[in-house]
Amino acid sequence: MIGERLKSEARRRTSTVRRLQFALALLAAMAAAPLAQSGGASGLTFLQNHKYVEALKDFQVVVDSFPKSSVADDALMQIAMYQLDVARNLPAAQAANEKLLKEYPDADSTPMGYVIGGRLTIAKGRAAADVDAALASFERVPRLFPGSEAVAAAGFYAGDTLRLARRTEDALDRLRRVSMEFPRSIWAARAALDAAACLVQADRPQRAFDELQRVRRQFPGTPEAAAALNANTILYRLYVRAPAQPAFAPGGKSIGSEAAKYKDIVGVVVDDAGRVLLGHKQGITVFDKGAFVRTLAADEPSAFFLDAQGRIVVVHRDTLIPEGAQSQIISVPAFGGGKVHQAEEIPSVVVLANGDRLIADRKGRSVVRFSAAGNFISNFASVNAERLALNRLDDVAMLDHDTKSVVVADRDGKALGKISQKGTGYELDNPVDVAFDALGHLYVLDRGKPALYVFGARNRLLATIAAGEKDGPGLQKPEAFAVDAAGRVYVYDDRSQRIQVYQ
Numbered sequence: 001m002i003g004e005r006l007k008s009e010a011r012r013r014t015s016t017v018r019r020l021q022f023a024l025a026l027l028a029a030m031a032a033a034p035l036a037q038s039g040g041a042s043g044l045t046f047l048q049n050h051k052y053v054e055a056l057k058d059f060q061v062v063v064d065s066f067p068k069s070s071v072a073d074d075a076l077m078q079i080a081m082y083q084l085d086v087a088r089n090l091p092a093a094q095a096a097n098e099k100l101l102k103e104y105p106d107a108d109s110t111p112m113g114y115v116i117g118g119r120l121t122i123a124k125g126r127a128a129a130d131v132d133a134a135l136a137s138f139e140r141v142p143r144l145f146p147g148s149e150a151v152a153a154a155g156f157y158a159g160d161t162l163r164l165a166r167r168t169e170d171a172l173d174r175l176r177r178v179s180m181e182f183p184r185s186i187w188a189a190r191a192a193l194d195a196a197a198c199l200v201q202a203d204r205p206q207r208a209f210d211e212l213q214r215v216r217r218q219f220p221g222t223p224e225a226a227a228a229l230n231a232n233t234i235l236y237r238l239y240v241r242a243p244a245q246p247a248f249a250p251g252g253k254s255i256g257s258e259a260a261k262y263k264d265i266v267g268v269v270v271d272d273a274g275r276v277l278l279g280h281k282q283g284i285t286v287f288d289k290g291a292f293v294r295t296l297a298a299d300e301p302s303a304f305f306l307d308a309q310g311r312i313v314v315v316h317r318d319t320l321i322p323e324g325a326q327s328q329i330i331s332v333p334a335f336g337g338g339k340v341h342q343a344e345e346i347p348s349v350v351v352l353a354n355g356d357r358l359i360a361d362r363k364g365r366s367v368v369r370f371s372a373a374g375n376f377i378s379n380f381a382s383v384n385a386e387r388l389a390l391n392r393l394d395d396v397a398m399l400d401h402d403t404k405s406v407v408v409a410d411r412d413g414k415a416l417g418k419i420s421q422k423g424t425g426y427e428l429d430n431p432v433d434v435a436f437d438a439l440g441h442l443y444v445l446d447r448g449k450p451a452l453y454v455f456g457a458r459n460r461l462l463a464t465i466a467a468g469e470k471d472g473p474g475l476q477k478p479e480a481f482a483v484d485a486a487g488r489v490y491v492y493d494d495r496s497q498r499i500q501v502y503q
Helices: 002-011 034-048 052-065 072-085 090-103 110-124 128-144 150-164 168-181 186-201 205-218 223-241
Strands: 250-255 267-270 276-280 283-288 291-297 303-306 312-316 319-322 349-351 357-361 366-370 376-381 385-390 396-400 405-409 415-419 431-436 442-446 451-455 461-466 478-483 489-493 498-502
Touching: 052 072, 072 090, 072 110, 090 110, 110 128, 110 150, 128 150, 150 168, 150 186, 168 186, 186 205, 186 223, 205 223, 223 461, 267 303, 267 489, 276 303, 283 312, 303 349, 349 385, 357 385, 376 396, 376 405, 396 431, 405 431, 405 442, 431 478, 442 478
Parallel strands: 267 478, 385 431
Antiparallel strands: 250 498, 267 276, 276 283, 283 291, 303 312, 312 319, 349 357, 357 366, 366 376, 385 396, 396 405, 405 415, 431 442, 442 451, 451 461, 478 489, 489 498
């Protein structure tokens, strides 16, 4: 029960953190060493309260001061998972995991160490060799530790790796095997959620309903059941309610006050806790359940985003300013080794699963890749991007300011597809924002002829939120939007000076 509560808290942090197994063996092993027990227990308490720095200190004390205790391997595992899933510091995660596998080859946490090793491999790259290496690491777990609880986790991550590699049928086979072999394990629920995402990706959304309903029936009251309900809601809205009825309708509520007079809107974000963040000329305003919480003051930001730790990062000219942390100046080497230039206008930033950041550089008319530490890695795409959006596969949608189209690429910059300026059932006049929902549908907001378009597999138009009558329901002067976990759409409309909700 304690482990599930900790995992529930982690899921509210980020979609990646929800996969952490904070309590996997640590509590059961504590009786052998009272002092080590104290450090491990307090570390878990700090994790539960999101005090990650203090948690790391306590786990490190266990590793350094009690290396022969029965909980040292568990502490190393927690450190490795924190660095992988929260800090997204892959070298630190690998160092901790290698220490675990080398110094504690027969410990309780060793099987999960092989799972972490496979996850690290696929986090670094998705070439065929990386996929094979990751799968080999996962397959060692049932072969070497057939009775371990980590066998189900290894099966899930093998399926998830195949999904990331776009080997959909192979992924479905692995994921369904987890559900059949470990029907009562929470990993079966996660496998079913992953299988549903695979089916939607393969344009078989009706089949996804079955996977999601099984999660809701067999794991009631869990975060996985809540995620299944959210996914079901998205599918019902886009594939059942539409086209006979409008997929979206005004939710009958709005967020914000006209008296606030927000100007120069730079974005809307919905975080993992369901809070709505609005970026504007004076800073970033946070709303919770529709009520004003606070405003993080900032001087005319051009964008903002949430980093791996969930902190607000304000973008001002060429500088990224994380809340409570050191700022970073973004300097971009010119293509072909020319003169370095400052990124004087950054309209959008997204964070990849491995912690790298893709930054839209309007001066360079391109998208560039930087590390979390602010170091230039590479040019990503020659697109003059107005907005960027990211899905669960780390695919990137880039709203091209010049061509009024949306270019989609994988996380290595390989082109995957394009939403052209004009197609069946739509025409983009002045597109201003893009977003993905939890199942990978792509949403495009047009301000010129007010509309919000939703595209599915093969770039097929699925639904539209159209312009409304003057001062009536519907889009009037939309500026930016976001999509939450259940597919509700939050559009800031300059006519009403509020965030309008569609569901």
